[in-house]
Amino acid sequence: MRAFTNRRRAAxxxxxxxxxxxxxxxxxxxxxxxxxPPVIKSAxxxxxxxxxxxxxxxxxxxxxxxxGVEVYAEVSTSxxxxxxxxxxxxxxxxxxxxxxxxxxxxxxxxxxxxxxxxFSIRALDDFEGSAETYAGGTExxxxxxxxxxxxxxxxxxTPTSLGTEGGWVTISADISDDHSVSYAFANIMLPDETLxxxxxxxxxxxxxxxxxxALANYGTAAQKYPVTVYGQDEAGQLRSEGAGTxxxxxxxxxxSLEIERTGSIGNxxxxxxxxxxxxxxxxxxxxxxxxxxxxxxxxxxxxxNASGGKIEFSIGPGESRRFRxxxxxxxxxxxxxxxxxxxxxxxxxxxxxxxxxxxxxxAS
Numbered sequence: 001m002r003a004f005t006n007r008r009r010a011a012x013x014x015x016x017x018x019x020x021x022x023x024x025x026x027x028x029x030x031x032x033x034x035x036x037p038p039v040i041k042s043a044x045x046x047x048x049x050x051x052x053x054x055x056x057x058x059x060x061x062x063x064x065x066x067x068g069v070e071v072y073a074e075v076s077t078s079x080x081x082x083x084x085x086x087x088x089x090x091x092x093x094x095x096x097x098x099x100x101x102x103x104x105x106x107x108x109x110x111x112x113x114x115x116x117x118x119f120s121i122r123a124l125d126d127f128e129g130s131a132e133t134y135a136g137g138t139e140x141x142x143x144x145x146x147x148x149x150x151x152x153x154x155x156x157x158t159p160t161s162l163g164t165e166g167g168w169v170t171i172s173a174d175i176s177d178d179h180s181v182s183y184a185f186a187n188i189m190l191p192d193e194t195l196x197x198x199x200x201x202x203x204x205x206x207x208x209x210x211x212x213x214a215l216a217n218y219g220t221a222a223q224k225y226p227v228t229v230y231g232q233d234e235a236g237q238l239r240s241e242g243a244g245t246x247x248x249x250x251x252x253x254x255x256s257l258e259i260e261r262t263g264s265i266g267n268x269x270x271x272x273x274x275x276x277x278x279x280x281x282x283x284x285x286x287x288x289x290x291x292x293x294x295x296x297x298x299x300x301x302x303x304x305n306a307s308g309g310k311i312e313f314s315i316g317p318g319e320s321r322r323f324r325x326x327x328x329x330x331x332x333x334x335x336x337x338x339x340x341x342x343x344x345x346x347x348x349x350x351x352x353x354x355x356x357x358x359x360x361x362x363a364s
Contacts, residue, residue: 075118222250293310295338329357334357
């Protein structure tokens with residue numbers, strides 16, 4: 001009788017355990033399913049805007065669920081396109097709150113209007129529980145208007161030849177753009193092969209002009225200056241056209257003469273004195289040269305420290321000597337003279353330069 005009672009007690013205990021296990025199954029289903037769907041804790045999209053060239057869009061979200069869950073991104077565009085893709089988890093796989101992240105590449109927007117992406121997050125658990133939320137959007141800027149580089153034409157430089165003393169040249173060109181010209185300039189290749197940039201200023205809606213003063217040429221060979229004109233628009237696009245070449249003549253021999261601000265003196269008040277610097281240069285490499293400098297014509301023009309209107313001197317190889325010419329008008333009106341540089345050995349022709357000035361009345 002005792003053995004039978006013990007067997008009944010054991011059977012009763014087993015039934016109790018089975019009942020508890022069976023009762024637990026519906027409870028778990030209820031916890032993972034209808035009564036406890038996944039919860040989307042956060043969702044976001046970065047950046048909110050991109051340039052027209054496109055870029056990378058990053059989608060992040062956090063989903064809480066005590067069951068297995070899959071997360072999807074629903075995408076729609078401003079042109080009505082729709083698609084979805086799965087967002088993969090990151091972080092601790094055993095945590096109820098998990099992070100998810102996805103990156104998509106947005107191609108360039110070649111349209112004249114902005115292009116937008118909108119993102120929603122949808123989470124589905126193993127028991128068909130679900131949650132959905134809006135994550136945000138990204139807008140691609142409109143493509144810029146098609147922009148041509150500036151158009152450059154009729155580029156030229158005048159004059160195309162200068163005397164040994166150098167002087168001013170004028171560079172001009174017609175430059176236009178479908179938007180606007182932001183900068184116009186010329187590059188001049190100097191004899192030492194460096195570039196000199198010369199700004200060009202607008203003198204009309206599309207015509208640009210600039211000026212450059214070439215230095216004197218003390219060598220015997222002519223020096224050439226190639227010129228190229230450039231137009232630049234607001235986008236930084238450049239277009240160019242060759243303007244030709246100008247040259248500075250060489251000298252027939254090593255001895256040369258240069259007058260400060262040319263021999264045309266201009267107006268000088270009667271009784272006052274204007275002064276010009278006269279530079280004599282010996283471009284030779286080895287030989288000293290004996291020479292003389294003389295002023296002849298109107299007595300208004302006097303070489304300082306001259307004897308009998310002439311200065312005699314010697315100048316070494318590669319050396320420059322400076323002299324001063326004083327101009328003192330004695331009456332109203334114009335007067336002229338000449339300045340002559342001569343070598344004592346007559347190995348090269350004399351340099352003769354014209355001088356002029358105009359006497360004017362003192363200011364009242």
